[in-house]
Amino acid sequence: MTTIDYPGELAAVIFCQGCPWRCCYCHNGHLLPRMSSEPGLIEWDEIIAFLERRQGLLDAVVFSGGEPTLQSALKPAIQQVKAMGFKIGLHSAGVYPERLAELLPLLDWVGLDIKALAEDYAALTGVSGSGEKAWESLRLLVASGVAYEVRTTVHTELLSPQNLKKLQHQLQQTGVAHHQLQQCDTRHALDQRLSA
Numbered sequence: 001m002t003t004i005d006y007p008g009e010l011a012a013v014i015f016c017q018g019c020p021w022r023c024c025y026c027h028n029g030h031l032l033p034r035m036s037s038e039p040g041l042i043e044w045d046e047i048i049a050f051l052e053r054r055q056g057l058l059d060a061v062v063f064s065g066g067e068p069t070l071q072s073a074l075k076p077a078i079q080q081v082k083a084m085g086f087k088i089g090l091h092s093a094g095v096y097p098e099r100l101a102e103l104l105p106l107l108d109w110v111g112l113d114i115k116a117l118a119e120d121y122a123a124l125t126g127v128s129g130s131g132e133k134a135w136e137s138l139r140l141l142v143a144s145g146v147a148y149e150v151r152t153t154v155h156t157e158l159l160s161p162q163n164l165k166k167l168q169h170q171l172q173q174t175g176v177a178h179h180q181l182q183q184c185d186t187r188h189a190l191d192q193r194l195s196a
């Protein structure tokens, strides 16, 4: 149960495995492989049984990750949970804009990471073209009318105050009304040099 992963709602969070990016500050490194045998894996049927016991107690279910849109079963999973009466939240880095577009009609709230200006993404994610994907997802989200929060993780060595200003300006130009900064927590960062 969480009170902070879906603003204003009591929610359960499902952490989905897999992400094709490798952000140096990612603190969910154990979730990045698409398939893993990490402790904590829960069968889908068990999750549904758990949620049945929480109907009327929890308001929402948030699909988080990793990058949840990597999972091909995400859409039917969301449909199943929505049919149980829960609001649906999604945490995403906008990795797959075309998949996000397909999901948006089912979503009630999205927390979208926008890490930097598009041209600065590859230095953070290790993947060329990642910035274009994230910003395309942002444009789709803003146009959709679905409630959202755009989040940017700030580490002063990775995002200078000048670039942060430019980013804020670009977000305004794109029509973003809700932008939240979050301090980088380097304790479990993928690139341990950040902790130092």
Ligand code: SF4
Residues within 6 Å of the ligand: 019, 020, 021, 022, 023, 025, 026, 027, 028, 032, 065, 066, 067, 093, 125
């Ligand atoms: S997009 Fe998110 S989950 Fe994927 S590597 Fe970056 S911080 Fe981690």
